[in-house]
Amino acid sequence: MVTPPSTNGKETIIQVKGVTNRFGSHTVHEALDLDVYRGEILGVVGGSGTGKSVLLRTIIGLQKPAAGTLRLFGQDPQALSPRERAALDRRCGVLFQQGALFSSLTVTENVAVPLIEHAGLTRPQAEALAGTKIALAGLPANAGGKYPSELSGGMIKRAALARSIALDPDILFLDEPTAGLDPVGAAAFDELVLTLRGALGLTVFLVTHDLDTLYAICDRVAVLSNRKVLVADTLEAVAANPDPWIQSYFHGPRGRAAGTANSHRKEHS
Numbered sequence: 107m108v109t110p111p112s113t114n115g116k117e118t119i120i121q122v123k124g125v126t127n128r129f130g131s132h133t134v135h136e137a138l139d140l141d142v143y144r145g146e147i148l149g150v151v152g153g154s155g156t157g158k159s160v161l162l163r164t165i166i167g168l169q170k171p172a173a174g175t176l177r178l179f180g181q182d183p184q185a186l187s188p189r190e191r192a193a194l195d196r197r198c199g200v201l202f203q204q205g206a207l208f209s210s211l212t213v214t215e216n217v218a219v220p221l222i223e224h225a226g227l228t229r230p231q232a233e234a235l236a237g238t239k240i241a242l243a244g245l246p247a248n249a250g251g252k253y254p255s256e257l258s259g260g261m262i263k264r265a266a267l268a269r270s271i272a273l274d275p276d277i278l279f280l281d282e283p284t285a286g287l288d289p290v291g292a293a294a295f296d297e298l299v300l301t302l303r304g305a306l307g308l309t310v311f312l313v314t315h316d317l318d319t320l321y322a323i324c325d326r327v328a329v330l331s332n333r334k335v336l337v338a339d340t341l342e343a344v345a346a347n348p349d350p351w352i353q354s355y356f357h358g359p360r361g362r363a364a365g366t367a368n369s370h371r372k373e374h375s
């Protein structure tokens with residue numbers, strides 16, 4: 107058993123050190139460092155094309171970096187046997203930008219897939235457990251029998267979330283989960299992530315453009331800029347950073363509106 111490193115009493119469960127990613131001559135990340143602490147919701151922001159999704163893909167092993175090291179739960183994924191690697195993958199739930207449900211399967215069948223393929227459950231066992239996950243994701247019981255084409259955008263996100271927590275992961279990776287949702291649906295999804303973090307003890311790595319989400323649920327925010335993590339800190343500390351992109355992001359009209367809405371929310375809670 108490898109003990110993950112500890113920083114200021116916080117347990118680092120993802121450590122990205124000196125990671126470089128290139129596509130041809132295009133360097134997306136260069137010597138990028140980032141730590142993610144157990145139990146936190148980390149919001150990852152940055153301008154379009156700064157490499158937020160590529161960073162997520164690197165951490166979950168879908169993108170092999172040109173340089174640098176990764177540690178998940180204190181382990182180097184590259185050094186693991188296929189069996190150990192599969193066990194590590196099961197600790198990571200992922201919700202991709204498009205939801206990526208199988209369109210020919212019902213919601214229950216979609217959620218049952220990882221339970222059959224990776225946990226070795228029989229179909230009836232998997233479908234029974236899928237019902238619990240569907241309820242946890244805040245969907246009504248009758249949603250289980252529906253096909254993705256019969257669901258609203260918000261319900262599709264919840265169904266995909268149910269599938270991403272099917273194997274009881276320790277970390278949940280969310281790539282722009284509220285993109286395309288109306289503000290009410292987006293706020294409800296934020297609340298769901300917060301509730302699940304508490305109920306399941308998850309750590310959440312959340313790529314987002316949504317300022318309301320940052321204010322509502324993130325413990326820390328990491329800003330990607332110039333091929334690196336420019337700053338990773340509390341929202342207040344990040345918003346005070348003089349970097350021009352950060353200033354326009356947090357203190358432009360949309361940033362001010364999100365900050366004001368959050369102050370009201372705190373006053374009335």
Ligand SMILES: Nc1ncnc2c1ncn2[C@@H]1O[C@H](COP(=O)(O)OP(=O)(O)OP(=O)(O)O)[C@@H](O)[C@H]1O
Nearest residue numbers: 129132134152153154155156157158159160161315
């Ligand atoms: N498979 C790939 N092949 C070539 N280039 C890629 C590939 N994947 C990503 N890129 C490039 O890497 C850069 C970072 O992409 P990424 O999708 O991580 O950005 P992002 O910060 O998530 O952007 P957005 O906010 O627009 O979603 C972009 O310039 C993109 O074109």
